[in-house]
Amino acid sequence: MKRWTLYTSPASCSLATHIALHEAGADFDLVKLDFGARQQQSADFLAINPKGRVPALATDDGVLTETPALLAFIAQRFPQARLAPDNDAFAFARMQEFNSYLASTVHVAHAHKRRGARWADDAAAIEAMRAKVPQTMTACATVIEARLVGPWVLGEHYSVADGYLFTIASWFEGDGVDVKPFPRIVAHRERVGARPAVKRAIAEAGG
């Protein structure tokens, strides 16, 4: 197997894939892009991921993107690490449902804080989006808190969804969310943050 390369940027959602690779025991190279220098839009990186986003994982089969796809893939390629339900389509779907919600609702709500220019050109509109982020992210936290029975997202077994929730939940305070009403999320964040693979990924990722 060709050695894999993970393309990340500090303080981005790529941390979730980075965590999953360490939880899996994967051997990989890490390339950190400097978004301040717009390296994600460089010709070199666009040749790797034409969408100009992280995470991107160069594997022996090709370059793979999109966090929910990457997380399930890593779990399936390293089955001995037991990072996703196996041989139970509904349990696997529950994990996917959670990851998809994080990607298409929670991460999207968060992106309106600093990436509003994706969806409007007008400066006042971008500021109006930024102003609503505490409200939308609090609504997301409310959905997650109700869903989170623990100790892990799927119950008794840690999965790639836990590193993903940890990554996104670490944005809450910065997004203006008062986390006091969300004790399960706070406890989950501490539980995940104590794992050696997570500490290692954070130390390597920077940001």
Place this chain on the structure above:
Amino acid sequence: MKRWTLYTSPASCSLATHIALHEAGADFDLVKLDFGARQQQSADFLAINPKGRVPALATDDGVLTETPALLAFIAQRFPQARLAPDNDAFAFARMQEFNSYLASTVHVAHAHKRRGARWADDAAAIEAMRAKVPQTMTACATVIEARLVGPWVLGEHYSVADGYLFTIASWFEGDGVDVKPFPRIVAHRERVGARPAVKRAIAEAGG
């Protein structure tokens, strides 16, 4: 197996799951919610899906939401229909990558046309979001066109990703996208639209 129920609304992304169920040969009941009457926010429906969105699929194992999760689940529960790669983690991940892009980038771009109030309160900001939709959806179509070798999203074999792309690509003209530069998408849309399962889902879905 308890009979499943799919909750949809006309002209929404729930069509993708509806198509997948018919492609799979699944037997299910259909409940169409009237978004004009805000039925998705009714107490009855919030008891089924607290997120107040469609699609939601009530199965014998519980209620499942989020299109990418539903599509992979249906494919896995009806393996004889061959709606997703099996026993090939990377090929499955390619499908998931495509579905995740549709959910978290393309559908999100589209939602800024009529659902801008999710991300800003100010009327002028909501109008500014609406104004940019032709540009963002054209950018998405450009990414998809480059990716689409055909005849199907994954190449030689139809998968649940095809019904999903068909559903989202049917929004392009309404979103102000000139489809002339995207002949592969247009041809794919015609190819998918000719399938009996797709015609049946469209006839049932309304909208």
